Amino acid sequence: MNLSDKRILVTGASAGIGRACAVLLSQLGAKVILNGRNLAALEQTAAELSGDGHVCAPFDIAATDKLSEWVKALIKEHGYLDSFVHCAGIQVTKPIRLFDQALFNETMHINLASAMAISKGFRLKRDRSKQGSIVFVSSIAGLIGQTGNTLYGASKAGLMSLTRGLAMELLRDNIRVNCVAPALVATEMAKRTQVSMTEAQFQHMVNQHPMGLGQPEDVANAVAFLLSDAAKWINAVTLPVEGGYLAN
Known part of the structure; x- marks a missing residue:
């Protein structure tokens, strides 16, 4: 798992899973390009990285026509990209009536x-002698049904389907495409989810994790x-990363 001298783009690097990914990848030797909308938050992530050659690249990924x-x-500007991790995302808990x-x-x-x-x-313009890698961060919400989380789950299920389609399409470019599907992880997004629920609803969700809530580092x-x-x-x-949730 040596990533020395690999240049890796990480979206959603301002906090949570994206920040944890950036920190770990830097510890494994990668040069990380940090993306998010808030430059100050990206700079906080950059301060936690090991090594040098890292870059903050703020950009709003909602501008999909401009992303390519x-x-x-x-x-x-910064050189060849070996890999790309897509951690950016939003979750709004709303029932179908809204x-x-x-x-x-x-x-x-x-x-x-955006993915x-x-x-x-x-x-x-890939160097096909070098294997590239893309990892999308999805969610187990794309594998199960959750009240009020239907649209979010549909978008994350879409990422899983996109993973399979792109993995086949990008074989000729020597790019692997994979996906992780976390359960509830102790991040800022989880805190926002908690606020949108009653205490009983959130506790029910926590109780469905046999090994407890995950950490971004997991x-x-x-x-x-x-x-x-x-x-x-x-x-x-x-790859589900869910502390036994799906077996529950």
Whole structure:
């Protein structure tokens, strides 16, 4: 799991799973390009990284039509990208009676369309002698049904399907595409989820995790494995990282 001198783009690097991924990848020797909307938060992540050669690259990934060109510009300025980790995402807990077009567009743009748009830019002008790797951070919400979480789950299930499709399409570019599907992880997003529920509802969710809630580092470990040469023959898979939730 040595990532020395690999240059890796991490979206959603401002906090939570994205920040944990960036920190671990830097510890494994990678040069990390940190993406998020808030430069100050990205700089806080950068301060925690090991090694040097890291870059903060703030950009709003909701601007999907501009993402491919943005990735091309990153490569031109900072050098060849070996891998890409898509941690960015939003979760809004709402029942179907509150569904509207704006919520759909925002969720699908940020959670799903951005992944495809960045992948479009990532695949350009590849050195096919070098194996590239993409890892999407999905959610077990894409594998199960959760009241009030239907749209979010649909977007994350879309990421799993995108993983399989792109894994086949990008074989010719020597790019592997895989996905991790965490259960509830102790992050800022989990805190926002808790606020949107009653205490009893949130406790019920916690009780469904036999090994307790996950930590961002638990997901980062799985991501690092899938990026590394230790997983060079693993492609098109979704790896649940869920502390036994799905067996419950």
